[in-house]
Amino acid sequence: QVQLVESGGGLVHAGGSLRLSCAASGRTFSDYTMGWFRQPRGKERDFVAAINWSGKSTEYVDSVKGRFTISRDNAKNTMYLQMNSLKPDDTALYYCAAASTWVLVANNYEYNYWGQGTQVTVSS
Numbered sequence: 001q002v003q004l005v006e007s008g009g010g011l012v013h014a015g016g017s018l019r020l021s022c023a024a025s026g027r028t029f030s031d032y033t034m035g036w037f038r039q040p041r042g043k044e045r046d047f048v049a050a051i052n053w054s055g056k057s058t059e060y061v062d063s064v065k066g067r068f069t070i071s072r073d074n075a076k077n078t079m080y081l082q083m084n085s086l087k088p089d090d091t092a093l094y095y096c097a098a099a100s101t102w103v104l105v106a107n108n109y110e111y112n113y114w115g116q117g118t119q120v121t122v123s124s
Contacts, residue, residue, distance in 0.1 A: 009118030022096030
């Protein structure tokens with residue numbers, strides 16, 4: 001079992017920045033590919049970014065490329081999502097997730113463990 005806890009969400013004006021954190025506990029953090037997903041109210045949960053076990057490979061959805069950066073610190077069992085140039089369309093509940101694989105994956109069903117989510121609201 002892996003327990004995941006997100007933090008760092010909040011209310012920010014358009015153009016602002018936030019840094020989300022995902023603290024993991026349980027099994028060996030570096031055994032997992034980690035990902036961020038988001039779910040706007042009334043919509044489906046969608047992929048945002050993923051990072052492989054070493055942190056050397058990453059993947060992003062097109063809408064956040066150049067604005068968001070995913071990273072991880074295996075010594076601290078923590079993953080991050082630095083979000084810059086935020087837009088109102090980025091408003092959503094953000095989830096972190098862990099997948100029992102060493103390759104990058106982007107589908108909900110490929111992730112085994114999920115956090116409870118942290119709300120990000122971007123005002124115009």
